[in-house]
Amino acid sequence: MIRLALALLRRSRSRLLLAGLCLAVGVAARVLVGGLDARAEALVEREARNLFGGDLEVASFQPLATAIIEKSLPGSTQVNTAGFVSMAAGPAGAARPVEVKAVAPGWPLAGTLRLAADGSTAAATVPAATIHTAEPTCAVEAELLRLLALRVGDRLRLGQLDLRIAAVVAAEPGRSANPFQLGPRVLIDLRHLEATGLSGLGSRIRHQVLIRLGPGDELTAAATRLQDALGIPETDRQGDAGTPNQGVVVRTCRDASRMIAESIGRFADFLRLLALSALVMGAVGVGALIRALLAEQRESFAVLRTLGATPAGIIGIALIQASVLGLIAAVAGIVLGSAAANAAVGALHGLLGFELGYGLDPGAMLSGGGLGLIAAVIAAVPAAIAAGYEPPMAAFRASAVGDTGSASGRSRVATGLWLVVVLGLLFAVARIETSSWLVGGGYILAVALSAAVLAVLARILLPVAAAIGRRGPIAVRLGLGNLARPGYRPAAAFAALGLVAVVLGFLATYRASWLAEVDPSRRGDLPAYFALDVQSDQLDTYREMVRGLGIDDVQFGPRVPARLRAINDQTAAMDAADATTRESQRSRTFRNREQNLSWRSQPGADNTIVAGTWMDTSATEDPAKPVEASVEQRWAQQVGIGLGDRLRFDVAGSEVTATVTSLRRVDWLGFRLNFFVLLSPHALVGAPATWLASIGRCDAATKIRLRDASAARFPNVTLIDLEDTGRTAVDLIQRMGLAIRTLAFFALAAGLAVVAGLGLATAAARRSDAALLAVLGAGRSLVLTALAAEFAVLGLLAASAGVLLGIGTGAGLLGFLDVGLTVPWVDLAVIVAVMSATAAVVGVLACRSAVTAPPLAVLREC
Amino acid sequence: MAVPALEIRRLTRAYRLGDAILAVLADVSFTAGIGESVAVVGPSGSGKSTLLGLIAGLDVPDHGQVLVEGRDLAAMPERDRAAWRNRRLGVLFQSYRLLPTLSARENIRLPLELSGIARHAADLRVDDLLARVGLTARADHLPAQLSGGEQQRVALARALANRPALVVADEPTGNLDSVNGAHVAELLFATVRDDRTTLVLVTHDAALAAQADRRINLRDGRVVASGA
Known part of the structure; x- marks a missing residue:
């Protein structure tokens, strides 16, 4: 049977390859996302100690005595640190919030602190001892130098202490990859902390003891031993849950790495859904192409039936062919996705707090390839059932190209059951991919509803477009007429392109709405600052200082x-x-x-x-x-x-x-x-x-005066500039947007492959039409114009419908999140225009044989 | 001396099949005068369809010439050949070849639109043709809604739309039952006779061929007999 299935495919190689490409794009997207996620998780797991700077830490808002630690963890090494947020000012008085870390010599206990002599962090050759000198010195992140217009060697004021900037921090173990930090890092020697005057009563300094375990000491057991010794109640032993209260928290490097892995995983979940969307588009295309492939073989199937083959046998042959296609897609997708993942590692070099490393990811390759193979077989099921149950005589009589005939009652029932199974499987996959019933369920609901609405719209809009086209010039009439042509089935391409547009419309709306909420350049109502850690006895004087600058709010x-x-x-x-x-x-x-x-x-x-x-x-x-x-x-x-x-x-x-x-x-x-x-x-x-x-809001000059005055008079108070925070959020959204756009490109490619599939599936009929038009005296330009009009309008309608659905989906989610809706009409118009144009180009290219094939040869073969 | 509507001069056409050369037409010559009907008959593979493709300007011969109203088709630029097909040639196929998304009226109007005839004039012409083939009542039906005989009558009307000088018909009754076949044949011969249109008809059907003014027998790409 396998040999027979392969033999029947011999004449359809180009279509088979295109169908493979439809799915390969989705598989590649899944391999790309899965590969990067797995690599990040593996790295975090493998490098947990180095990323953390040691094995475990004890943290408290009170200074810690190390004797009890030494007693419970014999053979271990400890080093004390202290962290807090404060304002740092340059010689001119300009100040910025910074995250200060005061460290004792010997820190870190794992991983490497890399310091550079200037802003060029590539040449990080300054020894860590540079900050452990009798003279108060510090190392700062390059961002602070930029913000305060300072250079290495300049002075930096931290509370009551003046420090010389001795180096630039290039890489620091323990620095979270969280992009929302309250300020750039300033590293100082722990000995100088008291001199800053910021460690007094009421300060929010987090005192930490970083520990490297002795040889043979097991991490979890050591953490438990330490927690017992410190008298930490069972309920407070969730060290990964954040900051300590008045008590003491013990956190292991595994806790920290799990947090990083979870935050990476949450974004990866979102990208996985996008990859799944690309796979779904591909499956829609495969379904359409398989239908065309099987339609080509209907006479062969009818012959087999007359020779005694059963419907089940025919369905088996069809599914074997789909499996071949799925294998092609899986292999191509794995190659493409692995290459893309390694290219992405190169592109991300230096952007994350860690390096992902090049290589292959067997898990991601297997799961991506497996999903592609399963999708191919599932997508082929309705067409296979229809082929299996088609009466042989109907196949012999049929002459319409691409028309697989009307479905029998049994095949209709089977197709209905298939739809239920597909929805169930898709739900299960979405649940697995996101580890969330809510997100997985929401996704499947959005996809199913969008697909259903698009299917209905296709039945309405395409015939309407064809009817409107009848009033236009002959090329438009011919082109648009095909949108309602029996046997052409443009609805599948409409649905696939529409789903792509739903994704793009949703992402554009979601992004624009968030940007409108956080972009300080668009928010006239943002307060100037949030002030943190004002002490009770400072309330009146702080208020007076602010009002003295003319700010009443x-x-x-x-x-x-x-x-x-x-x-x-x-x-x-x-x-x-x-x-x-x-x-x-x-x-x-x-x-x-x-x-x-x-x-x-x-x-x-x-x-x-x-x-x-x-x-x-x-x-x-x-x-x-x-x-x-x-x-x-x-x-x-x-x-x-x-x-x-x-x-x-x-x-x-x-x-x-x-x-x-x-x-x-x-x-x-x-x-x-x-x-x-x-x-x-x-x-x-x-x-x-x-x-x-x-x-409240004030002019820029007042804002700077307030910031500098606050830093000078209230060094324990940290001012958070909401414009800076907003800009950080905008930057983050833009950076995430790059990853999302990359995945959206995969989805678009899959959608366009479906359009190409429509073109190839109907190419024979189009050649025949073009040959007839040539006989009637039409030039090639007429055929080209008709093709372009058909696919452009198909793209235009599908993209418009999809984008509107995407706006609706975005509005629903944004409403749930209490975020105002901002519709980026210009961006969406560009999306629609680009999709329409690319659909026209892809469609014309897929049907180019209608223009290039000699009419006489075409007339002979029909 | 009047220029014949169609003159075939020593036409030769061969195709390469792998390493072999297959001679489909060899040294074929004949003429057809204005208003004359010529039936080309012969067994399958005798070269009838190739001859028709060459006459329609859809293919170019290896040797020889196809002269239509004195002009060598092969020497014309493609644009001129297309214009000639549109205005001076009508083609009738065995399988009708109507565009499925256009109604009967729109299919007939297609060649008129391609030649740029004004809409009103085109409508009048289409109405006249619909009446001649007896399909006025079915004008707005799509091909799928018409019977085989009706579809072929639409195709005939389309072939005659631009009042061509030459009509070529490839087995025009081959897909029809005897009643419908006879009806289409009667219409075909009557209209070309009334319009003094030259007709080249390829057929297996001896009865149909007998209605032509002249018959040419092709066998293995050569003319083996010719006569009234």
Whole structure:
């Protein structure tokens, strides 16, 4: 049977290769994404110690005594560090927020600190000892030099200490790959920390002891031993959950690497869905091309039936042919995807906090190739069933090119069942690819709905276009007439191109909407700064300083660090082992991390009570009065609580239990001071609080004066420039956009391959038409114009419909995320125009034989 | 002396099949006068369709000439040949070859539009042709909605749309039953006779060939007999 299946394919090599290409593009996209993700995860796992700078760390907001560590981990090596955010100023007084790390000699204990003599980080040859001198020196990231217009050798003021910039940080173990950092790095010697005056009472310095284990000591066992010795309760042993509260946190290099892997994985999930989309487009194309391939063989199948072959035998032959096609696609896709992955590694060189390394990824190759093979077989099933059940006499009588005849009742039922199976499989794959029922389900819902709507639109728009075309010139009439021509089945190409446009329209809308929300150049309402860590006794003087500069809009909010201990008396903390999906991982992060509690008399302008009633804040004196909690609705959703639930917090060692009496929707993109959890004011009396301030918009000169004055008078206060933050977010969105556009290109290529498939599937009929037109005296230009008109209008309609659906999908998701909709009409018009033009070019090229084939030869063969 | 509508002079055409040369037409000559009908008959493989392709200017001979109204088709630029096919030639195929997305009326109007005739004039001509082939009531039907005989009558009307000097017909009744075949044949001969159009007809059908003014027998690419 295999030999027979292959023999029947001999005359259809070009079509077979094109069908293979349709899928190969999707397979390549999957291999590319899977390969990069797997490589990043493997690297993070393999290089966990070097990326972390040691085996484990102990962190606290109080200075740590190392004796207990030395006792529990004999043979280990320790080094102390301290980290905090502060303002750093140049000699001219200009200041910027920086992330300071004060390190003792010997740090790091694993990996390499690379320092350079100037901004050229490629030549990182300065010894680490440069910052461990009696003279206060520091090493800074090149970005700070740029921001403050400084050079190596210049002075930098940190609190009360002047430091000489001795080197530029080129690479630093332990520096998170998180792009949202509050400022560039400044490395100083730990001995000089006190001289800065920033380590006093109320400072938010994170003291750490980095540890390298002794030979033979196992990481998890050592961490547990240390946690026992430090008396850390079981519920606080989720070291990857973030910052310590008043207590002590032990974090291993594996915890840290898992966090990096998870953040890479979340973006990779999104890219995998795009790759899956490219695969789905390819499968649509394969379905159309297989139908054409089998239509060519219908007479052969009819002969086989007359010789005794069963419908099942014919279906088997067809599926073997589809498998051959799938194998071609898998091999081509694996080669293409692996090459693209290695090219991407080269392109990403120096952009990430780590280097991915070149190589092949067997897992990604196998899964990508496997998906391609399965997609080919599944896509071929309806056409194979139709071929198997076609009555032989109908095949003998048939003469229409590309028409496989009408489906029999049995094949209709089988095709319906097939559709259900396909949707189920697609759902399962999307769930596996994203580790999320919500995202996987949302994706499959969006794809299924889009495909259904596009199928309906194809049935409406294509005949309408053909009817409108009848009033046009002859070339347009002929071209557009083909959009409603029986047997041509342009609906598959319409659906594939439409799905590509849905993806592109969605991405463009989503990106534009986020950019509109975070791009400071488009936001006239952004506050100038957020001020962090204002101490209670600085409130009045800080307010006076700001108002003295002519800025009246300054609002303060208290921040009380706490941990969520219990929900309705059940332990709130989640184990890593229980967090198997993206949703549960997020829920775990929300539950286990440090919470910032606050209080206020009114919900606030950016807050809307969506359930329950606002708390009674009138009496703050009665400690026996029940404590109410107003929580932000998404926080409530992530943590899994609702109205009436009791939350028990640990606030500086004291327990506070509050009942949820209201849920709030917060407009976070208003960039005002807001908190997830607000408690009755009386509950937090006496709790250690620092204050955040939102400082309203002002002109650029005032803004600089404020920044420099704040750095000089309140060195412990960190000012976050929201314009800078916005620009960082814009930069991040742009950078992510590059990866997304690359994948979208794969999807577009797959969609265009489907258009080419339509052209090839109908090429014989088109040659026949062109030959007839030649007989009637038409020139080649007429045939070319007709072809171009047909495919351009097909592309135009599909792209327009898809883009509109993409806007709708984007609007739905953005609405869910409370993000305003911004429709980038110009970008979308360009997408539609490009898709229409490329569809025309690809379609004409696929049908070029209609123009080049000698008419007489064509008339003879028909 | 009047120039014949069609003059075939020592026409030779061969094709290469691998290493072998297959001579399809060898030294074929004949003429057809204005308004004359000529039936080319012969067994399969005798070169009838090749001859028709050469007469229609869709192929060029290896040797010899096809002269239409005194002009050598092979010597014409392709653009002129296309214009000649549009205005002076009508072709009728065995399998009708109507464009499936155009109605009967639109199929007939196609050659008129290609020649740039004004819409109103074209409409009048199409209406006249529809009436002549008896399909006025079916004018707006698509080919798939017409019977074989009706489709061939549309094809005949299309072939005559530009009042051609020459009509070539390749087995025009080959796909039709005897009743429809006879009807189409009757229409074909009547219209070419009325319009004084020259007809070259390729057929296996002896009865159809007998209706022509003259018959040419082809065998193995050569004319073996010719006569009324």
